[in-house]
Amino acid sequence: MGQTQKAQRTKIDWGESLSANATQSASPVILSMRGITKRYPGVIALSDVSLDLRRGEVLAVMGENGAGKSTLMKILSGAVMPDMGTIEVDGKPVALQSIAHATLLGIALVHQELMLANNLDIAANIFLGAESARLGMLDKAAMHRESRKWLDRVGLHISTRTPAGLLTAGQMQMVEIAKALSHKARILILDEPTSSLSHSESEQLFRIMAELKLQGVSIIYISHRMEEVQRLADSVTVLRDGKNVGHMDRTEATKEKIVSMMVGRALNNWYPPKRNFTGQTVALKVENLHVVGTKSPVSFDVRAGEILGFAGLVGAGRTELVETVFGVTPPLGGHIELGGRHFTPTAPRDAIKRGIYLAPEDRKRNGLVLGMSVAKNISLPDINNYLPRWMLRPSVEQRVAQQQVDQLRIKTPSTRQLVGMLSGGTQQKVVLGKWLAMKPKVLMLDEPTRGVDVGAKAEIYRQIRELADAGIAIIFVSSEMEEILGMADRVVIMRDRKIAGIYPRDEVSQEVIAAKMIGE
Amino acid sequence: MRRELGMAVAVAVICAFLWYSNHHFIGQYNILDLLRSVGMLGILAIGSSLVIITGGIDLSVGAIVCLTGVLIAKISSPSTGGLHYPMWIGISVALLAALLIGIFQGLLVTRMGLQPFIVTLGGLMWIRGIAEVIINGRTISFGSSSFTNLANSGLLNIGHEAIFSYPFLGFVAAVILGGYLLHMTVYGRYLFAIGGNRDAAYYSGLPVKRVELGAYVISALTAGISGIFYASFIQDAGPTVGHGYELYAIAAAVIGGVSLRGGEGTIVGVIIGTSMMEVINNGITMFQWHYHNSKGHLRTFHLGTHWQDFITGAVILLAVIFDQVSHFVARRKRLKAQAAKTA
Structure with a gap:
């Protein structure tokens, strides 16, 4: 009870500090991005995006995964150059060519994954790449003295000699911010800063943000958490599919409005029609499975012929869950029931033997041997069962692969082509082919259309639906809500490594899912 | 395969050049000698290649060569310091020791998750260390034992020289077995897949650890077999035998196109790489150049053996530079093709 009151009070404090800054709109625009466009092969990441940032303002940038936030921030921090568009800092046009250049202009990005050298102490990290030296010797005393100043400014009262590896995530974040400030940063980009912070660490961060604001530092705040945005932001810009879809002041930014902007689009008709799903045979039952790194066990089941969609934000624990079912990291407890038999997977071999397959999220890292041919990749999990065992028969291998190439319409000059030479969508089909050649019972697809161009996507959707129609139970993990709604028969929503709800597709709307994903 | 072809051509060119400079290069005695040394190093290189293909490395094989020789000499040599047991006991114990070392190191790498470089670097020292302790740092001769005939005799004699010496025949067997294992079995496929990703x-679902363990065991065993031949060839066993051979084996594999990144290599490449190493080694002593000095006297120029390290090193570098350049060219071509497609 006391805690809630305290939180309430902090909120009120914030309200006051913000209203004290009500003259906000009068303060000068220090950063202006106009018509930013960035294309990657097969994808338009950003199209004509604009953004204004005032002195001492907190601007929240929101959008679904893949909406273009990261690309925009990479451009702003100098890591990526835009194809078109202009950037003005203090009214002067600049061409941000490198991170060093952006740093010089006072722009600093605090990464989602914290990038400190764990073996070095705080002072060494703050001065990394900008060490002060006297006669070629590191001037450690000066660096510690300076670091102390910056640490004090972000309210971190620990020794500058502490190795970064010993810090908590929250402390690391503060060190990163201190480092940015030491570079005279005036524009601070915080990319999902609270995703790895505890409650109290988050509160500490918010206090420091308020102080920085008063000191005239502008902050671009990227977050999926609605309550934080409503509490912290002076204004909100929403991106969708690489475009601006709205900009509003703090007073107008209601949750409903933001959610509808984030998701508001008609479902495309490229999804294959669903058959009226009535199957009742449970193919896979997961009971109280305790995934490493989570607090509470999860349970769900998927029926033969069903596509079970897993929605959630990046980091909601979906990948960890399917990888645990697949045996990549053995669970701490609970079990899996397949066809009435219990088992606990301890390695992918266990799951594969039982007909549970996973097309992993990072297919280049975990799904494919890029230096091997299409045929060799497809045969890899099953080649041990080809006969005769003591002598590989390339002709058999080619035939099995050719079957998949034909069935999945894998666009490759031949089954001997190296997989590394193929496009993302084609590679994904090779991953699918590898498992389909083995008659799956349960097929888990983790972000199967990531990095796949639009045409190949539709094709992959159709094939997934066909597999389900053939009686395979499908677990479909995706960060694109549209995809989940277009494909799934039932939707599991995950948040903070827990299942936040399971709904039949027909009983749930985009808004409900979005709200559940973000948390009320 | 292009890499192997290029290297084969290079070996042929060097051979032709050596033959031109000194006709004895193709002489019966030299060729048979060359084949024997290719055999002894080749057996070692095949084992090392298996490990390298999984993305690992085995630095301990030179030390195993030393230990095998020492064990055989200590147990079976009829000379001073030997224990006079029958030869087969010495050889069996030596191979058993190699097997156990392979299993031990393989387990450290796969089950303990230690880095292959460190595990086998340790091996390089402690294995040789054991050998030194066994013989008290001295050298034991095989004396008049028939064991010394192993490396010097074989099938199909011309005079008292065998055309196919036993080390060479051993190499042929290792090539056949290694080629079968690498290119025709599921096990070989797994080696490549593990090294590739x-x-x-x-x-x-591959049994990654078991497959890797197997590679270290095979590597140690081939080192043991190679060690038997080396011991017989040198005719004694001392603490410095096999010194640096692990690096020659790795060099032979790399010259033959086995990538230290893992996942790449062929048995044919290993044969060619080994040939390159031994041809150069041999060529440095064979190479000569006749010229007339200012007074008109015929003189002959020889490279001393002190040139060996320099030339071997240069060849290794040239081989990998060539490889990298061809990779760049291929990549550039691919990117251009891709750009043309997306444009």
């Missing part, structure tokens, strides 16, 4: 192999 260990995570993907694991996610595909």
